Amino acid sequence: MDQSIFRPVHQSTCGVACSNCNLREICLPVGLSRSELDHVDRRLVSSRRKVARGETLYRAGDRFDSVYAVWTGFFKTRLSSKDGRDQVVGFQMGGELLGLDGIGARRHEVDAVALEDSQVCVIPFAELEALALEVVGLQQQFHRILSREIVHDHGVMLLLGSMYAEERLAAFLLNLTFRLRARGFSASTVVLRMTREEIGSYLGLTLETVSRTFSKFQAEGLLFVRNRQIRITDPIGLQAVVDGASA
Amino acid sequence: MDQSIFRPVHQSTCGVACSNCNLREICLPVGLSRSELDHVDRRLVSSRRKVARGETLYRAGDRFDSVYAVWTGFFKTRLSSKDGRDQVVGFQMGGELLGLDGIGARRHEVDAVALEDSQVCVIPFAELEALALEVVGLQQQFHRILSREIVHDHGVMLLLGSMYAEERLAAFLLNLTFRLRARGFSASTVVLRMTREEIGSYLGLTLETVSRTFSKFQAEGLLFVRNRQIRITDPIGLQAVVDGASA
DNA sequence: CGTAGATTTGAACGTCCTCAAGTCGAGTGG
DNA sequence: CCACTCGACTTGAGGACGTTCAAATCTACG
Numbered sequence: 001m002d003q004s005i006f007r008p009v010h011q012s013t014c015g016v017a018c019s020n021c022n023l024r025e026i027c028l029p030v031g032l033s034r035s036e037l038d039h040v041d042r043r044l045v046s047s048r049r050k051v052a053r054g055e056t057l058y059r060a061g062d063r064f065d066s067v068y069a070v071w072t073g074f075f076k077t078r079l080s081s082k083d084g085r086d087q088v089v090g091f092q093m094g095g096e097l098l099g100l101d102g103i104g105a106r107r108h109e110v111d112a113v114a115l116e117d118s119q120v121c122v123i124p125f126a127e128l129e130a131l132a133l134e135v136v137g138l139q140q141q142f143h144r145i146l147s148r149e150i151v152h153d154h155g156v157m158l159l160l161g162s163m164y165a166e167e168r169l170a171a172f173l174l175n176l177t178f179r180l181r182a183r184g185f186s187a188s189t190v191v192l193r194m195t196r197e198e199i200g201s202y203l204g205l206t207l208e209t210v211s212r213t214f215s216k217f218q219a220e221g222l223l224f225v226r227n228r229q230i231r232i233t234d235p236i237g238l239q240a241v242v243d244g245a246s247a
Numbered sequence: 248m249d250q251s252i253f254r255p256v257h258q259s260t261c262g263v264a265c266s267n268c269n270l271r272e273i274c275l276p277v278g279l280s281r282s283e284l285d286h287v288d289r290r291l292v293s294s295r296r297k298v299a300r301g302e303t304l305y306r307a308g309d310r311f312d313s314v315y316a317v318w319t320g321f322f323k324t325r326l327s328s329k330d331g332r333d334q335v336v337g338f339q340m341g342g343e344l345l346g347l348d349g350i351g352a353r354r355h356e357v358d359a360v361a362l363e364d365s366q367v368c369v370i371p372f373a374e375l376e377a378l379a380l381e382v383v384g385l386q387q388q389f390h391r392i393l394s395r396e397i398v399h400d401h402g403v404m405l406l407l408g409s410m411y412a413e414e415r416l417a418a419f420l421l422n423l424t425f426r427l428r429a430r431g432f433s434a435s436t437v438v439l440r441m442t443r444e445e446i447g448s449y450l451g452l453t454l455e456t457v458s459r460t461f462s463k464f465q466a467e468g469l470l471f472v473r474n475r476q477i478r479i480t481d482p483i484g485l486q487a488v489v490d491g492a493s494a
Numbered sequence: 495c496g497t498a499g500a501t502t503t504g505a506a507c508g509t510c511c512t513c514a515a516g517t518c519g520a521g522t523g524g
Numbered sequence: 525c526c527a528c529t530c531g532a533c534t535t536g537a538g539g540a541c542g543t544t545c546a547a548a549t550c551t552a553c554g
Contacts, residue, residue, distance in 0.1 A: 079405050083491040087405040101401065103394030109401065129387065133380055140376065146393040147350030153400035154348065154357065158326050158334040160407035161451035165510070196533065204408035206511060211534055227519075227533080244330040412542070443501065453543060458502055474501080474551075501550070508543075517534070524527080 016048055016121055017041045026095030026182065027069050028123070028145065032137045040138060043131050046121040051075075057098060057112040057120060064102030066124050070094050073118020074193040077101075077110040078201075088202040090152075091115075091176075091194065094183055097145055099125075115193040160204045163242075168203040169213045170241040173223075177232060187235070192228040263295055263368055264288045273342035273429065274316050275370070275392065279384045287385060290378050293368040298322075304345060304359040304367060311349030313371050317341050320365020321440040324348075324357040325448075335449040337399075338362075338423075338441065341430055344392055346372075362440040407451045410489075415450040416460045417488040420470075424479060434482070439475040 018029045019037045029040055048071065051057050057068060060080060075092040089110060092098055098120065102108040132139035159168050173190070181187040192199070196207040196214075203210070214225045222238055224231040232238065237245075265276045266284045276287055295318065298304050304315060307327060322339040336357060339345055345367065349355040379386035406415050420437070428434040439446070443454040443461075450457070461472045469485055471478040479485065484492075 079401050081405060081490075085405070085409045085491070087401075087408045089401045089404050100394055101398050104391045104398055105395075109398050129383075129390065133383065133386065136376075136380065139380065139386075143376065143393070144351045146390070146397070147347055148352075149397050150393070150400060151348050151351055151356050153397060153404065154326050154334075154336045157336050157400065157403055157407060158328060158332070160404060161334045161448065162332045195531095201408065207533080208512085208535085209510060211532095212510095215534075243328075244332070442499090454501080455503085455544085456542060458500095459542095462502075495554100497552105497554090499551085499553105501548105503548080504546085506544085506546105509541095511540075512538085514536085514538105515534100516536100517532100519530105519532080521530090522528080524525100 016046050018044070018046075021071070023069075023071065023095040023183075028097065028141060029138070030141055032135070032141070036135050036137045039135050040131065044123060044127055046123045049120050049122050051114040051118045051120065053114055053116050053118075055114055057114065058102075058108045059111045060108055062102075062108045064099065064106045064108055064125065066122050067097050067099040067102075067128065068112075068120040068122060070096050070098065071119045071121050073120075074115045075112050075118060076115055076194060076198060076202075077112050079110045086201055088194075088198050089156075091202070093179060097149075100146060100149060115198075156202075165203075165205050165209050165213050166216070167242050167244065168205065169199070169210060169217070170222075170238045172199065172203055173230065173232065174235065174238055174242065177235070188232045190230040190232065192230060263293050265291070265293075268318070270316075270318065270342040270430075275344065275388060276385070277388050279382070279388070283382050283384050286382050287378065291370060291374055293370045296367050296369050298361040298365045298367065300361055300363045300365075302361055304361065305349075305355045306358045307355055309349075309355045311346065311353045311355055311372065313369050314344050314346040314349075314375065315359075315367040315369060317343050317345065318366045318368050320367075321362045322359050322365060323362055323441060323445055323449075324359050326357045333448055335441075335445050336403075338449070340426060344396075347393060347396055362445075403449075412450075412452050412456050412460055413463070414489050414491065415452065416446070416457060416464070417469075417485045419446065419450055420477065420479065421482065421485055421489065424482070435479045437477040437479070439477060 018024050018027070019041050021027070024030070024037070029037055032040065046069075049057070049068075051073070057075065070092050072094065075098060076088050077090045077092065077098065079087045079089050081087075092112075098112050099108065101110055103125065128142070132142055159171055163171065177187045177190055180190065196210045200207045200210045217223050217238075218225050220237075222232070222234045222241070224233065265271050265274070266288050268274070271277070271284070276284055279287065293316075296304070296315075298320070304322065317339050319341065322345060323335050324337045324339065324345065326334045326336050328334075339359075345359050346355065348357055350372065375389070379389055406418055410418065424434045424437055427437065443457045447454045447457045464470050464485075465472050467484075469479070469481045469488070471480065
């Protein structure tokens with residue numbers, strides 16, 4: 001009953017083919033030629049792994065062997081400091097890579113937690129690097145992904161360093177809808193997969209402030225909130241909030 | 248008179264050799280074998296470029312062609328939003344790479360500004376990618392550098408998202424001295440290359456708060472401040488501040 | 495030696511946090 | 525099918541941390 005055409009095709013249980021995946025235009029193999037894609041299918045033997053809601057795909061300190069492409073579901077990545085402070089550093093959806101933080105030190109630096117029942121493609125990193133030596137397009141795409149991750153993080157730093165709570169939440173919602181739209185979902189209707197507390201951690205706010213700000217946005221006619229269901233009625237107004245409408 | 252042995256050797260005016268550079272154990276060619284290093288010397292024809300204090304190496308929006316390795320001097324990278332908000336997203340010193348933000352979109356996303364008269368090695372990115380296909384160690388090191396940049400940014404997000412002003416400044420100082428120490432400088436004496444305002448932008452604080460916090464640290468005996476000269480007398484105490492000594 | 499920028503310090507204010515209480519909703523067992 | 529329960533969410537009130545505004549001091553450098 002949930003065999004929707006929007007669900008990625010699971011080709012086989014042991015080998016998994018990028019070429020048949022409906023996320024191939026969003027995920028690692030973007031822009032590869034047919035022959036390059038074949039190459040990837042043959043060599044990048046990625047198995048799939050299920051991660052139940054609330055479970056971790058990997059934890060900080062775990063040995064780094066693979067990166068992961070989100071196939072279905074939704075993740076958060078979480079950085080913990082010694083003294084118990086947590087910071088959500090990212091939310092990942094279909095087609096996005098997890099585990100890039102582990103390349104430098106060969107240990108994962110964050111926890112990756114599934115926010116709903118999820119499946120990921122396991123990409124052994126040694127094989128990815130080996131294949132990148134042969135498939136130029138793969139190398140280039142991988143570099144682009146790493147770079148975009150840096151750019152994304154810079155955006156979060158701007159948000160955390162110099163924006164008000166309302167601006168932060170508006171920017172967060174617009175980023176979320178942007179990414180959902182790229183995956184063929186509605187840009188106006190969003191079902192949040194994370195709690196207010198997780199949003200707050202990501203945005204450097206408390207859960208109360210997130211909740212209050214949602215209510216304020218609703219009172220201002222920017223959106224409707226009903227638990228985790230968000231309907232954005234005025235995306236332009238939200239963008240104006242990000243751009244400092246108060247200024 | 249400033250031909251100190253600590254200054255990198257400038258091999259020639261047109262070609263520049265990594266193998267003779269005293270930063271080679273910190274910079275891009277870390278861990279390369281002798282033959283790999285030769286390969287890099289021959290093929291990665293990096294010229295050098297001088298950037299005067301206050302000048303930009305590149306600006307947001309500029310076409311991306313090269314990445315840059317800081318050879319001498321000190322840089323900041325700065326992200327500007329439409330509405331004029333600035334956020335310093337990083338400080339770069341000798342051996343660190345600049346321009347990685349441009350790989351994804353083929354446009355630079357930040358401004359890179361020299362905070363003192365500086366020189367960088369120009370590394371044409373197309374050649375770097377081409378060479379990375381042949382020199383496995385170079386590919387791996389490049390991936391590590393990109394990954395560490397992501398990890399660093401996560402650390403800044405933790406700092407901005409869930410730390411107090413004192414904790415932020417203490418963490419900043421310790422990070423700075425750590426990096427200086429790796430380059431053979433004293434861990435206790437730091438000459439800041441940036442203004443209070445730039446520190447504040449990086450840490451999500453105002454320049455007044457930075458100044459006040461320096462004064463407080465001095466009053467508590469953690470360090471001596473005299474303009475941009477900092478002498479850290481109690482690094483362990485500073486670390487305790489980072490770890491939430493108030494808690 | 496004068497000027498402009500950088501820094502320090504003070505005082506009042508504001509945004510967001512903390513603490514608290516109550517509501518809502520989903521899942522569970524009776 | 526309903527009551528129960530626990531976690532998530534909302535909303536309010538007061539307080540804290542950091543900002544804003546202001547003024548004085550210092551420094552570098554022409």
